[in-house]
Amino acid sequence: MASIHDVARVAGVSISTVSYALSGKRSIAESTRLRINNAVEQLGYRPNAGARMLAGTRTNxxxxxxxxxxxxxxxxxxxxxxxxxxxxxxxxxxxxxxxxxxxxxxxxxxxxxxxxxxxxxxxxxxxxxxxxxxxxxxxxxxxxxxxxxxxxxxxxxxDFEAAAALAISRLTDAGHRSIGLIGHSPGVYARGSNFPPRFRDGFFSAAAAEGVATAFAMPERDGPSVRAALDELYRTLPGMTALVLHCEETVQAAVMDILRERGLRVPQDLSVISACASFETDHFEPALDTIPLVxxxxxxxxxxxxxxxxxxxxxxxxxxxxxxxxxxxxxxxxxxxx
Amino acid sequence: MASIHDVARVAGVSISTVSYALSGKRSIAESTRLRINNAVEQLGYRPNAGARMLAGTRTNxxxxxxxxxxxxxxxxxxxxxxxxxxxxxxxxxxxxxxxxxxxxxxxxxxxxxxxxxxxxxxxxxxxxxxxxxxxxxxxxxxxxxxxxxxxxxxxxxxDFEAAAALAISRLTDAGHRSIGLIGHSPGVYARGSNFPPRFRDGFFSAAAAEGVATAFAMPERDGPSVRAALDELYRTLPGMTALVLHCEETVQAAVMDILRERGLRVPQDLSVISACASFETDHFEPALDTIPLVxxxxxxxxxxxxxxxxxxxxxxxxxxxxxxxxxxxxxxxxxxxx
DNA sequence: CTGAAAGCGCTTACAG
DNA sequence: CTGAAAGCGCTTACAG
Structure with missing residues (x-):
């Protein structure tokens, strides 16, 4: 394996010049740089990572x-x-x-x-x-x-709070006053990351500020649980006209399936926003307005x-x-x- | 940051002794080892990774x-x-x-x-x-x-071929002669990893060896596609009595949902094996015989x-x-x- | 614009 | 059982 010494020898310069040429930390005569680059190429030289770490100030x-x-x-x-x-x-x-x-x-x-x-x-x-x-x-x-x-x-x-508020404001702008939220499973809120609660809290406070009625359900990822969650939302909020989805893809797909199965059309019967999901929503039928988690x-x-x-x-x-x-x-x- | 020299000084030994004590590459007097360990502890010493890489033969x-x-x-x-x-x-x-x-x-x-x-x-x-x-x-x-x-x-x-053969033999042992396979999406077979084809081919050749009738479908991960895949299997193989699932969790969950929805009981109406999936199948209702991908x-x-x-x-x-x-x-x- | 040299902090023959 | 020292391959003041 070629070292900086080999490169220096082939290029006819000192190792410090090679080092500086490669790091760009000081200006090098064009002709010198050329000779060095050629030598590097010819020898297939790659600086040794361990040596760099030891001599330099960083490991990259x-x-x-x-x-x-x-x-x-x-x-x-x-x-x-x-x-x-x-x-x-x-x-x-x-x-x-x-x-x-x-x-x-x-x-x-x-x-x-x-x-x-x-x-x-x-x-x-x-x-x-x-x-x-x-x-x-x-x-x-x-x-x-x-x-x-x-x-x-x-x-x-x-900004999950802002994302939730954005969902609410888009829906209230369209005239909705009863909005449901499908969140993650209870386990996620109990011990998982901290963003689901932030979205949920942002949802409730934005809704409260707008005087909007809300309902919230946390299904597991199986079909029956999602079905039950939707039932719960409609029971709690019989006049629900919009739904915000802040859940996994499996659950979101199940929601869309169940809506279709029940003959509920989006957006005619229910407006839907997919919020803070990391996956593409293009393949959902119909396509959903999305606040993506990029x-x-x-x-x-x-x-x-x-x-x-x-x-x-x-x-x-x-x-x-x-x-x-x-x-x-x-x-x-x-x-x-x- | 403490170096090996600091440890050597505190322990009253040379740096080579410290190095050997830490690597265990030569025997060290118990008392010396103790002094070194104390020094290491006291100084919070950790060997410098870059120096190790450079001096040693490996980077770990x-x-x-x-x-x-x-x-x-x-x-x-x-x-x-x-x-x-x-x-x-x-x-x-x-x-x-x-x-x-x-x-x-x-x-x-x-x-x-x-x-x-x-x-x-x-x-x-x-x-x-x-x-x-x-x-x-x-x-x-x-x-x-x-x-x-x-x-x-x-x-x-x-051994995906053996896994497929195992699925077939378990089912033929139970008397099945018409076995369906739900695989991954066509895209996976076209450009994805090489194991789905290996499972599929193992499935077909084991089935052929046993004289078993087969059908194969490759649904996408949405509900309608899975529904269509099941329809296709039953159309191709009207007498299908067993199903092997070699697919994603989403698809497997959808299959189970659809079976339930259609009143098909597992295993009374259809025997099912979940094969070579990386997820837990315990939460499926009913629990499935599984050839896990560990x-x-x-x-x-x-x-x-x-x-x-x-x-x-x-x-x-x-x-x-x-x-x-x-x-x-x-x-x-x-x-x-x- | 370039070079000679110190030094980064280890590992490992070599020596006793 | 232990030590003195070379050397790993770089980077970077220091010097010109």
Whole structure:
């Protein structure tokens, strides 16, 4: 395996010139740069990662801590993991995957061995063990999600409260006054990530501010449970004319199936918004107005903030990414239930 | 950050003694070991990862290349990624996640910069670009899945042919002679991983060997498509008394819903086996006999083989993990369709 | 615009 | 059972 010495010899320069030519950290005569590039090409030279880590000030690796538990919705989880990895690569960073059973000890390990320059924290719970460890380590870190106590932390997340308010305002603009919400399963609210409660609370407070009547159900992901949830919504809110879906794809598909089965047309009989789901809603029949949960939005920003922190400490903050809205024609003025 | 020199000073020994005490590569007097451990504890010492990589012969990092495309079923994908990460950690290895858009160039990059000791390849396609790169690099690598040309490669996978044959034999043992198969969507067979075709082919050849009549459908993941698939099976095979499910959870759930809806009881009216799915089938009603796709089985073995290869070249091979069978009571003798 | 050299923090023959 | 020292392959002041 060719080393920097080989390149220097072939190019007829010193190793420091090779290093600077490759890093671009000082200006190099065009002819020299050319000779070096040729030598690199010819030898298939790649700087040794370990040597770079040791001599340089950084490793160009971020740890990604993305715990996966029973309540985790795999497609969304995967989307975020990939979005982080891609954003990192765009800045020449690699991603080291830390697993659930090593959540806090893994953070300590990779940070104090200087394996990584920083940490990206996914699937943040309100009370999250990783918060304390990261405060203590002082390693650059960015949370994608918002723990209860954000003191000293850098956090990025979709603005779920605003997303819920946006759903409400789109529906009230169309004239709806009775709006149902299908959320995640109770387990998710009990022990899962912190965003479902934030969406739910934003939903209720925006609805309250508008004087809108609401109902809320948390089905499991099986057909009968979804059926029961819809029944519950119509029982609680007999005049329900609009529905906000903030749930997994399986559940959303089941809802649409059941509506169709019951002869309820969207949007004529029921207006529907798909909110904060990480999947495409184009294939639903009919297509749904969507407030998408775009993993790339928050992950890209999180990686940027991590990169900044590697260079220089930055002020703690909570950055909320504003929601988007995709109109697809699933909202209409309300009509009384047939 | 404490270095090995600090530990040596505090313990009153040389740095080589510290190094050997920590690696266990030569015997150390008990009293010396104790002093070193105390010093390590007291200073919170962690060996610098970059220095280890540079001085040592290995990095203790594996690259995990796990492309994610439109046809990927996220829960299974995630299960394999996590199983690899956990198996790796059990051998003190970390996992670096390589993304789709960097599939081959990423492999070159991490291998030739000596960032990783080896490569674990997930979601292997029959014709896979990564095969050529890995042959050329000569880096230790293990494929979880089987490409068409396995020349020179180390591959591990569940024995999908045997799994399909097991499903057939369980059903024929119970007396079934007309067996349907619900597979993945056509897109998966067209461009996805190579295991769905292997299961399908194993199904057909085992059925042929037993003289069993078969039918096969490949629904998309929406309700109407699954409904149509079941109709197709019953049309092609009017006497169908048993069904093998080799599909995503969404589709499997839809199948069970539709059967229930149509008043078809399992196993009285239809025997059902859930085969090679990565999810739990306990929550299905009724519980299903299952041939599980246990990610840990192949991933653990793959990591072992990777570890071996880091130490010493091993012979190319294709290792097939035999399928398991979980009996839950969803197979009964056939009765003619009502 | 370029070079000689120190140093990053380990591992591992070599020596006793 | 232990130590002194070379060396891994870079980066980066320091110097010109």
């Amino acid at each position: 690796i971020f740890a990604l801590t993305a715990p996966f538990h029973a309540e985790t919705y795999a497609p969304a989880h995967m989307a975020f993991v990939l979005a982080v990895a891609q954003a990192a690569r765009a800045h020449d960073y690699d991603v080291l995957l830390l697993t659930q059973d090593e959540a806090t000890s893994g953070l300590r390990r990779v940070a104090s061995s200087r394996l990584v320059d920083g940490i990206i924290v996914l699937d943040v719970a309100a009370e999250d063990d990783r918060v304390g460890v990261i405060r203590e380590l002082g390693t650059p870190a960015v949370f994608i999600g918002i723990p209860r106590d954000t003191e000293g932390l850098v956090c990025v997340d979709l 993993a790339a939005d928050s992950c890209t920003r999180a990686v940027e903030l991590a990169i900044e922190q590697v260079a220089v400490p930055i002020a703690p903050r909570v950055e909320l990414v504003p929601p988007r809205f995709l109109e697809r024609g699933s909202i209409a003025p309300p009509t009384p239930r047939r | 990092i594996f690259a995990l290349t796990a492309p994610f495309h439109a046809e990927t079923y996220a829960p299974a994908h995630m299960a394999f990624v996590l199983a690899v990460a956990q198996a790796a950690r059990a051998h003190d290895y970390d996992v670096l996640l390589l993304t789709q858009d960097e599939a081959t160039s990423g492999l070159r990059r991490v291998a030739s910069s000596r960032l990783v000791d080896g490569i674990i390849v997930l979601d292997v396609a029959a014709e896979d670009d990564r095969v050529g790169v890995i042959r050329e690099l000569g880096t230790p690598a293990v494929f979880i899945g089987i490409p068409r040309d396995t020349e020179g490669l180390v591959c591990v996978d569940l 990610a840990a089985d192949s991933c653990t073995r793959a990591v072992e083989l990777a570890i071996e290869q880091v130490a010493v070249p091993i012979a190319p091979r294709v290792e097939l993990v035999p399928p398991r069978f979980l009996e839950r009571g969803s197979i009964a003798p056939p009765t003619p369709r009502r």
